[in-house]
Amino acid sequence: MSTPAPSPLNLSPKQERSIAESTARLNIWSGAIRSGKTIASLLRWLIYIANAPRGGSLVIVGKTSDTIARNVFDPLTDPAITGPIARRIIYTRGAPTANILGRRVEIISSNDARSENRLRGMTCAGAYVDEATLIEREFWDQLLARLSVKGAKLFATTNPDAPNHWLKRQFLDRKHLLDLRHWHFTLDDNKALDPDYVKALKAEYTGLWYKRFIQGLWVMAEGAIYDMFDPDRHVVDELPPMERWLTVGVDYGTVNPFDAVLIGVSVPDDQGQRRIYLASEFRWDSRAERRQLTDAEYSEKLIHWLDNIPETYGPGTFGVRPQWVIVDPSAASFITQLHRDGLVPQMGDNSVNDGIRTVSNLLGADHLRVHRSVAGFIDEVGSYAWDDKRAEKGEDAPVKVDDHALDAVRYGLHTTQAAWLPMLQPAF
Missing domain, CATH: 3.30.420.280 (Nucleotidyltransferase; domain 5)
Structure with a gap:
């Protein structure tokens, strides 16, 4: 199957670079909300599906079926984002599978006690993980073990969490030892956002949440929680x-x-x-x-x-x-x-x-x-x-x-x- 046509979006240089260079076994986009990381990762996932190895399952993982529908399929089925490709993405909210570019894709919510059992029987050719810091470590490890088809790849997005979170300490901080590529996005990386919206968002977040969700930093929670209260x-x-x-x-x-x-x-x-x-x-x-x-x-x-x-x-x-x-x-x-x-x-x-x-x-x-x-x-x-x-x-x-x-x-x-x-x- 040929690679899908480019998205009609006007992508930033960082988004384009992350799409072009995400060729490792593990590819992770982290950073601020609304920074463009999710769109870049989803476009890369579409390109991967079009050329993914045969003989293994493709999997989309998220915390719940609702977050998968909202964070993954709402953008994928939006013609303003994926253009004519949107018509080739068939998914019913809450369904256990989807059809993307003619390939069957398994949908697994990681908060379901039965979800790890679904993984245990799989041989995977590719996986997309939404909000990776919300996934339990045991589930993540099981998913990586299932990516056994030659050339299989994982693509994941996440907002930052605590600096001691297992995803940062065991994976992002050790990327030089792993077949892993990582891209860090800040709110200012998304040039498509209205400047007034960016200004308002920066004013609304304070303290810990500003550092994580605006600057995209992995920082520790410390001190007063409502330090903005006057x-x-x-x-x-x-x-x-x-x-x-x-x-x-x-x-x-x-x-x-x-x-x-x-x-x-x-x-x-x-x-x-x-x-x-x-x-x-x-x-x-x-x-x-x-x-x-x-x-x-x-x-x-x-x-x-x-x-x-x-x-x-x-x-x-x-x-x-x-x-x-x-x-x-x-x-x-x-x-x-x-x-x-x-x-x-x-x-x-x-x-x-x-x-x-x-x-x-x-x-x-x-x-x-x-x-x-x-x-x-x-x-x-x-x-x-x-x-x-x-x-x-x-x-x-x-x-x-x-x-x-x-x-x-x-x-x-x-x-x-x-x-x-x-x-x-x-x-x-």
Whole structure:
């Protein structure tokens, strides 16, 4: 089969060079988000498929079937990226196989307990790995062992992680000892991006996330997590009118404190900008109160708190019913109780680092403000820090101390991101 026609995209010199020079057994693109690494790697994967050795399977691997569909097949089937080749890529979201340029390609999500078993029976002629740092090391090693057809190659992309991550220490740092080529991309390498978008993205990411997702650096998580939080900037004494009462985020506790934070999106200000506000907080510390509450009692107190929040719809009004109550996913029985009591509970997304990044971006972009009454969040935010011992092992994790309001806010904001994100665009 002949090599596919070139993409209609205007590729950067770094993208072109990485496509032309990715001839090693292992080829890895790492770096910033939106830096062009994924497009370059996918175009190279298409070229490889067109000429791949026969007698072995071709495999696409990602963390989940959703991320594979979004990160791999959405670009591959976009005519603006792959031109007429897009018509020769046949894939149904969630399917175990695809057909690309007439070749059957196995689709494997690495978080499925059965996925490694699928690998064990394979002889592979080529593999594409999306978000390689999210793949378990055992799965990666098994995949490499399966690339046994003569001339087989692997192509992988990843955002940077901790400098002690196994992919960096055991592979990228040892590339001179391996048949491996690596390309590092920064946000500024993608000249096709709108300069205003690049400026906005740089402003939104701060600290650890700026270094990894803008500069593409493999850096250790250290120090304060929300180091961009400034009480003079982010804490307010008065709330503006709310356009939408979005959610209550709940961190459920029995021995530890129970914390709930009401979150709203304001009407546009004079510049047409809406913001998210942490408007009110309910907290029950069973140690301080010397009494633990049942699920029914927590629900009753939560409803009483919401019914008595003042001026939620203007001066002299009381009470609010947000669209959702987003609850700590470990509190299944409490979610059931809230359903019985007429609220709309939903299990929170507990992707810790993704949630921290969501809150960080909002604070960094000045899209999040905190009413002074939300004392739990204000008290906890300054001491919320990365765990040094886990960072030394290549893991990004916060110290799990005094984080109850922070967790409640993280659940509430990260889980409802699809609802509030479009509202933050300037209204005029």
